[in-house]
Amino acid sequence: MAPKLERFVSPGKGNGLRAAARIQRGELVHSAEPLACCVSNKLSRHVCHHCFSRQETLLRCSQCKMARYCNTTCQKQAWIGHKRECKCLKNLLPRIPTDSVRLAARIIFGLLNPSQSRSEELFTLEDHESHLSSMSEQKKQGLSQLASMLELYLQQEVSDLEVTSALPPSCQEPLSLIAKVTCNCFTISDGELQEIGVGLYPSLSLLNHDCRPNCVMVFVGTKLNLRAVRDINPEEELTISYIETLSLTEDRRRQLEDQYHFTCHCQLCDSQEKDGLMLSGNESKWCPLKEALPRLEGLKAESDWPALLENCSQLLSTVGDDVPDENLYKLKMTDMAIDASIHLGHWEEALGYGEKTLPVYRQYYPDPHPVHGVQLMRVGKLQHYLEHIEDALDTFKQAFKIIKLTHGVDHPMTTDLLMKMEECRSELDQKSSSCLRIEEN
Known part of the structure; x- marks a missing residue:
């Protein structure tokens, strides 16, 4: 082809x-x-380090204590890539290197393995820009610390000679390699667009x-x-x-x-066409929402769901209709309220917040956009759980029109949506049949 x-x-x-x-x-x-990839440190306990699927329980590597797998099959298949990494992680315990350091090391491990050569690539590691010449001194210092950690991480497992033989000339300095990795790697996400790892x-x-x-x-x-x-x-x-x-x-x-x-x-940037909508409403009314967001994001990072929901609910109630739903800071706070409500099992509250976001998502994310599709699916699941079956079916249909284009018809998310729609239709048929029997009696 x-x-x-x-x-x-x-x-x-x-x-x-x-x-x-x-x-x-x-x-x-x-x-x-990917040429190389790794699960994000903050999710290392919840995502398989081989297939990158989320699981309730995972097998932990007995040596490094960090890598986790769905089962022994995933663990065996991962061993060729994890073998050297495992020793490096074990030698560095209790410290854990950053995602970028682990990814850089995995690139080296991969290039030392001839079976992972990719001659068909349009672009190679050598071609990547490091952008070191345009970086501030402060950023260079931060990258230099990561480069030092990379050297420490590799020192007992990979010799300088091996690094030189594996890497192209412009990548042999740890600082250059780290810079290329941080500027060119992609965040790996699941079907719902939640971060699970990084890859090159x-x-x-x-x-x-x-x-x-x-x-x-x-x-x-x-x-x-x-x-x-x-x-x-x-x-x-x-x-x-x-x-x-x-x-x-x-x-x-x-x-x-x-x-x-x-x-x-x-x-979009040159026209700044959405900025007015994002800042809609009286500034004195929405400014407290903007000022509160960093603190609320901290609560979310700490998974303090009760405090997060209480704060979001109070602030959103205070501004009420004085700040339009399209306001950027109100939308972000409403999204956090959905997350907190779901984690606390407050399903009606979660649905109320979720339904408020849908018209706004439609404005900010022109279809087909995966973020809009995922939000529709999220709200549809809440409607279905709360037995708002007709609403759920309609929401799932809207989500399907987007997801089939952004994710593809064979993606697990698309398959899940088709199943949800079929469940809704079946439940509506049962409900209709029950009503008919009651009328006949």
Whole structure:
């Protein structure tokens, strides 16, 4: 099959990827396995380190005490990649290296294994930019500390000679390798777009950013699927969003400059068209919501759900209708209230907050957008659980129209949605039959 994408030089951006032929909305453009990947430290107890699936209980590696697996099959299949890592983790105990250090080490381990060579790649580790020359001294110092940790992590298991033989010349300095990894790795997420790990996908690092992109990335385990969310013409550039786009233009630009070292001049940024909507309402009314968000995000990080829900409920009740639901800070707080309500089993409250967000998500995430699809599915599950069956079926149908395009018809999320819709139809049929029998009697 002819490739659907090709490497080219994008004006003003450097390297990029463009369509080699016409691509239809919802079409799978490219699939890629990572050169290296690892589960995020904060989720290491809950995600299998081989297949990246979430499980209630996982087997723990008896040596390093960190890696966890679904079962012995996953553990055996992971051993070839975990063997050297296991010794490094064990030698560093009780300290645990950061995600970027572990990913950099896994890249080295992978390149030392000839079976993992990828000659078909459009882009290689050598081609990646480190952006060291454009970094602030403060950021360089932070990366230097990570580079020192990488050296300490590897010192008893990988010799300097092996590193030199495995890595291309521009990556042999630990600082350069760490810089390339942090600038070019992707966050690996589950079907519901929740972070589970990080990985390096060399060819797809060529994709440039747009705050309103024509492609999205969705993962199945560690496999990255790139799908078109708009019809794309031959030679048109393929773009993705590097960041969460639900933020003000100045905040998006600042994040992109800090993390990826460029100033975004996409149509959404240059027009700033959504900023007015995000800041809708009287500033004196919504300012307390903005000021409270960092503290509430801290409560969420600590999983202090009772305190989070109490604070969110109180603040949202205080502003009431004085601040529109479209206001950025009110929306973020409402989303946190949903999370807290679900964790506490307050299903009616969660549904009330969830239904408020749907019209707003539709405005901020033009369809088909995976974030809107996942939010619809989330609300649909709450409606179904609370036996609002007709509402649930309608919400699931809306979600399916999006998810089948962003995730693909064979993705587990799409399959789950089809099952949910079938359950709703079956329950409505049973309800209709019961009502008919009652009328006949």
